[in-house]
Amino acid sequence: xxxxxxxxxxxxxxxxxxxxxxxxxxxxxxxxxxxxxxxxxxxxxxxxxxxxxxxxxxxxxxxxxxxxxxxxxxxxxxxxxxxxxxxxxxxxxxxxxxxxxxxxxxxxxxxxxxxxxxxxxxxxxxxxxxxxxxxxxxxxxxxxxxxxxxxxxxxxxxxxxxxxxxxxxxxxxxxxxxxxxxxxxxxxxxxxxxxxxxxxxxxxxxxxxxxxxxxxxxxxxxxxxxxxxxxxxxxxxxxxxxxxxxxxxxxxxxxxxxxxxxxxxxxx
Amino acid sequence: xxxxxxxxxxxxxxxxxxxxxxxxxxxxxxxxxxxxxxxxxxxxxxxxxxxxxxxxxxxxxxxxxxxxxxxxxxxxxxxxxxxxxxxxxxxxxxxxxxxxxxxxxxxxxxxxxxxxxxxxxxxxxxxxxxxxxxxxxxxxxxxxxxxxxxxxxxxxxxxxxxxxxxxxxxxxxxxxxxxxxxxxxxxxxxxxxxxxxxxxxxxxxxxxxxxxxxxxxxxxxxxxxxxxxxxxxxxxxxxxxxxxxxxxxxxxxxxxxxxxxxxxxxxxxxxxxxxxxxxxxxxxxxxxxxxxxxxxxxxxxxxxxxxxxxxxxxxx
Numbered sequence: 135x136x137x138x139x140x141x142x143x144x145x146x147x148x149x150x151x152x153x154x155x156x157x158x159x160x161x162x163x164x165x166x167x168x169x170x171x172x173x174x175x176x177x178x179x180x181x182x183x184x185x186x187x188x189x190x191x192x193x194x195x196x197x198x199x200x201x202x203x204x205x206x207x208x209x210x211x212x213x214x215x216x217x218x219x220x221x222x223x224x225x226x227x228x229x230x231x232x233x234x235x236x237x238x239x240x241x242x243x244x245x246x247x248x249x250x251x252x253x254x255x256x257x258x259x260x261x262x263x264x265x266x267x268x269x270x271x272x273x274x275x276x277x278x279x280x281x282x283x284x285x286x287x288x289x290x291x292x293x294x295x296x297x298x299x300x301x302x303x304x305x306x307x308x309x310x311x312x313x314x315x316x317x318x319x320x321x322x323x324x325x326x327x328x329x330x331x332x333x334x335x336x337x338x339x340x341x342x343x344x345x346x347x348x349x350x351x352x353x354x355x356x357x358x359x360x361x362x363x364x365x366x367x368x369x370x371x372x373x374x375x376x377x378x379x380x381x382x383x384x385x386x387x388x389x390x391x392x393x394x395x396x397x398x399x400x401x402x
Numbered sequence: 403x404x405x406x407x408x409x410x411x412x413x414x415x416x417x418x419x420x421x422x423x424x425x426x427x428x429x430x431x432x433x434x435x436x437x438x439x440x441x442x443x444x445x446x447x448x449x450x451x452x453x454x455x456x457x458x459x460x461x462x463x464x465x466x467x468x469x470x471x472x473x474x475x476x477x478x479x480x481x482x483x484x485x486x487x488x489x490x491x492x493x494x495x496x497x498x499x500x501x502x503x504x505x506x507x508x509x510x511x512x513x514x515x516x517x518x519x520x521x522x523x524x525x526x527x528x529x530x531x532x533x534x535x536x537x538x539x540x541x542x543x544x545x546x547x548x549x550x551x552x553x554x555x556x557x558x559x560x561x562x563x564x565x566x567x568x569x570x571x572x573x574x575x576x577x578x579x580x581x582x583x584x585x586x587x588x589x590x591x592x593x594x595x596x597x598x599x600x601x602x603x604x605x606x607x608x609x610x611x612x613x614x615x616x617x618x619x620x621x622x623x624x625x626x627x628x629x630x631x632x633x634x635x636x637x638x639x640x641x642x643x644x645x646x647x648x649x650x651x652x653x654x655x656x657x658x659x660x661x662x663x664x665x666x667x668x669x670x671x672x673x674x675x676x677x678x679x680x681x682x683x684x685x686x687x688x689x690x691x692x693x694x695x696x697x698x699x700x701x702x703x704x705x706x707x708x709x710x711x712x713x714x715x716x717x718x
Contacts, residue, residue: 137508148496225492233509398458
């Protein structure tokens, strides 16, 4: 199993789109900091946006907010939508499925590698944002959403926790892209399709009169990290994100798994 | 040799909607065979091989490799000791040949890693092993496909049209390689639409036409099944014809271009020659004209010699 996973990572590292996604994720916070250096206004309406020039610690949080709309869904889909489809496209599925691995192992290796990539892009974005923001405005204590001061060290811990919970809805998008990738065998259709899915989830979440289901929509889970930035921490959205996102991830993955196990491998 | 045969297909059927790509195929490959799976393009060869390799599920029937069924036992178990490829072998274009080989060795459990360079040398790719496969020619990929198969130290090699698309020198080298592997004791099943290739390499054949096996056995037996046709030239054609017609075992006598043609076995022909001699009819020629393999093959496969350019869209 580790061999399959390791070689899935090698494949990702050898493909341009991996760096395209990673590069974009790292570039966004950098551009953000540079623009704010030359402008006087700021993103005052978004969580922690008001404090962005007080401390570099606020930058990754603000970027998490902005990038949840389409940047991260796109960056995630870019790789997750390609991970099975590219094997179909290159005809390599038959090559690896006639070796000494069960189809389930190959699929699981792909899922884990995709999730690894997803986690890496979020961490890379946060790291670049933190460093760039810190260099611009210093590593000062952070003002929480409840208005209290949080020490730099504690702020970093909150950032790590926020990234972890932010990863959950992204995993849901990655799972959806992987399913499309397995079923359609077409990379472009999968990338676009899963991005549309993410955007649709957001559209639904802003419709009036859906307050009852809003907490269970995928888009809502991108705000779960706000819970960590309250004093005391509000665990309710975090716990909800954990189980809601598990469903959003598990259902498409289970479907894709069955399709992958049973599919006829032919030249398309 | 004891134990289950390397390949045993029983009632193998694959349907795609209304199209029957493979129709009730039974075939057995014995240990040590170089088995030719012969048929025109689109006859169902590749589809059969896909089922053997566990890439597609049979609609009906089953195929066992050394007694293990890819559907029942899973590909990992069923393909132990088995290697090969269908259509052209495919690799990751963005990785070098050596990296592709390392990846496949890892998928096999990693033991073969140490043999990669030796195998790349065997297929004469050692100088280009560091280059990305994306830049490889068809022939180079074909050779890499063989090397990748040998990485598994197979007892059974399944090769789908291994010489298709190669230039004459490439074809010659590929055939030499197959012969060499067979001489080392590897059982080989190779599909081909080229009769000459199968004649040169294989001891046994199965001929497939529109999904159905129309012949399975040796090429020699196939030739022997053909009724021999003879050509007779005699000084008095009309009298000779009467004698032919009267001779037991001589059939289908007809006159063509001042000659007589008939079908008979050797015994009847011997008796006929004596009869002609006794009738004092001078014989200037009595020539057997066996149907060629080519003719037999064309007859069996419906006149389609399969010389069309292969297309990737083909189901089989």
